[in-house]
Amino acid sequence: MRIAWIGSGTSGLGVFLLEGLLKQGLKVDYYCSFEDIPERLQNTDNLTFVTTPRQWEWGKWYSRNSFLAFLSGTVARTKAYNRLCDKLIENHAQQPYDCVFQFSQTELFKLAQNLDKLPPVVIYPCSHAAGELYWHRRESAYALESENFLVHYITRAYYTYRVWVQKRQADKPALIIGPSWRFNQLMAADYNISPERQAVIYHPTKMQDRAAALAVDEASAHRTITNLLFISRISFRKGLEYIVELSHRLDDLAGQIQIDVIGGYTQWSDYRGHLKELNPKTARYRGELPHPEMMATYGSADILLVPSLYEPGPIVVSEALSRGLCVVGSDAVGSGEIVEGDCFRSFPSGDMDAFERQVRQLIADLKTNRRQELRQSAREQAQKHFAPDKIARDMIHLFKKVTLGKK
Numbered sequence: 001m002r003i004a005w006i007g008s009g010t011s012g013l014g015v016f017l018l019e020g021l022l023k024q025g026l027k028v029d030y031y032c033s034f035e036d037i038p039e040r041l042q043n044t045d046n047l048t049f050v051t052t053p054r055q056w057e058w059g060k061w062y063s064r065n066s067f068l069a070f071l072s073g074t075v076a077r078t079k080a081y082n083r084l085c086d087k088l089i090e091n092h093a094q095q096p097y098d099c100v101f102q103f104s105q106t107e108l109f110k111l112a113q114n115l116d117k118l119p120p121v122v123i124y125p126c127s128h129a130a131g132e133l134y135w136h137r138r139e140s141a142y143a144l145e146s147e148n149f150l151v152h153y154i155t156r157a158y159y160t161y162r163v164w165v166q167k168r169q170a171d172k173p174a175l176i177i178g179p180s181w182r183f184n185q186l187m188a189a190d191y192n193i194s195p196e197r198q199a200v201i202y203h204p205t206k207m208q209d210r211a212a213a214l215a216v217d218e219a220s221a222h223r224t225i226t227n228l229l230f231i232s233r234i235s236f237r238k239g240l241e242y243i244v245e246l247s248h249r250l251d252d253l254a255g256q257i258q259i260d261v262i263g264g265y266t267q268w269s270d271y272r273g274h275l276k277e278l279n280p281k282t283a284r285y286r287g288e289l290p291h292p293e294m295m296a297t298y299g300s301a302d303i304l305l306v307p308s309l310y311e312p313g314p315i316v317v318s319e320a321l322s323r324g325l326c327v328v329g330s331d332a333v334g335s336g337e338i339v340e341g342d343c344f345r346s347f348p349s350g351d352m353d354a355f356e357r358q359v360r361q362l363i364a365d366l367k368t369n370r371r372q373e374l375r376q377s378a379r380e381q382a383q384k385h386f387a388p389d390k391i392a393r394d395m396i397h398l399f400k401k402v403t404l405g406k407k
C-alpha cells in the first residue's frame with residue numbers, strides 16, 4: 001500500500017506513528033517544508049521525502065518577535081502547503097497513491113479544490129478550532145491578566161476564521177480520525193459530522209525497556225518526596241490555574257511533595273505571568289525542556305497532573321504511563337478514556353475540590369505497598385493501548401477500509 005503523507009509529523013508523536021507504519025511495510029511519500037528531517041528516518045527504503053523551500057527564516061523583520069513569527073509563519077506555511085499540494089497532485093497523476101493522509105490539521109486548503117483528482121483523503125487533526133475558540137473565550141479574563149491585549153484578540157480573530165474554514169471543509173475528507181472518542185463527539189457536534197465518517201486512533205508512545213523500568217522503579221521505592229509533574233504549554237485551556245490553586249491547597253504537604261511545572265509558552269498564548277502565583281513551598285517552574293530531558297524527568301517522578309479543560313489526546317498521558325507514572329486527569333483528557341484501573345484517576349473537568357481529592361488519595365496510595373502494583377499497571381495500560389506497532393496496524397486497517405470504500 002502506498003500513501004502520501006502531508007502535514008507536520010517528523011517530530012514528537014508523528015515520528016512514532018510514521019515509524020510504525022513503515023515497520024508494517026507501508027510505502028510513504030512524505031511531503032514537508034518547514035521541518036528538520038530526523039536522521040533516523042533519512043535512509044529508510046520505503047520512505048521518500050518530497051520537499052519545497054521554506055521561504056521563511058528567523059531573524060528577519062517578519063520574525064523579530066514571537067507574535068510576528070506566528071502570523072508570518074502561518075502565512076508561509078499555508079503557501080508552502082499549497083506548493084506541496086501541487087506536487088502531490090502531479091505525482092498522483094503519474095503514479096497513483098492509495099490514499100492521502102493529512103496529519104495534525106483539519107483545513108485541506110488546495111486539496112479541497114482538487115478532490116476529484118485525488119484518492120480518498122484521510123485527516124488526523126489533533127485539535128479543532130471550535131474547541132480552541134470556545135476555551136479562548138471562556139478564559140479571556142484570566143488570560144488578559146497575563147497576555148498582551150492586542151495579541152489576545154488577534155488570536156481570537158484567527159480562531160474565528162479557522163472555525164469558518166473548518167466548518168466549510170469538514171464534509172470533504174473520506175475519513176476523519178480523532179485522537180479520542182471525546183474529541184470526535186465535540187468535533188461532530190461543532191461541525192455536523194456523521195459518526196460513519198469518524199474513527200479513533202490514539203497517539204502512539206514508545207515503550208520503556210525492561211532494564212530502564214527496573215532501575216526507575218527501584219529509585220522510586222527509596223524516594224521520600226512524592227514528585228508530581230505538570231507538562232504542558234503554558235497557555236490557555238491547559239488548566240494552569242488549577243495547578244496554581246493545588247500548589248496552595250497542598251501547603252500542608254510541603255517538604256513531602258514537589259510539583260514541577262514544565263513547558264514553554266506559545267506564540268499565540270502566554271500564561272507565564274501566572275507562574276509567579278505558584279506556592280514556592282510546593283511547586284516550581286522548570287521552563288521548557290528538550291524532549292530527551294523531559295522523558296528523563298519522568299524517571300524521577302511519581303504522578304502526572306493533567307487538569308485540562310479541552311485536551312483531545314495528549315501524548316503526555318501515554319508517555320507518563322509508559323514510564324510507570326500514575327495520572328490524575330480531568331474527564332476532558334481524551335487519551336485517559338480507555339485507561340483501566342487505578343493508574344488513571346479521573347475527575348470532572350473544572351472541579352477543583354475533586355482534583356485535590358484525587359491527588360491526595362493517589363499520594364497516599366503511593367506511600368503504601370501498592371506503589372509497585374500501580375507502576376506496573378500504568379506500564380501495562382500503555383502497552384495495551386498506545387504501543388506504536390498496535391497503533392500502526394489499526395491505522396493501516398482504516399486506510400484499507402477507506403480505499404476499498406472508494407473503489
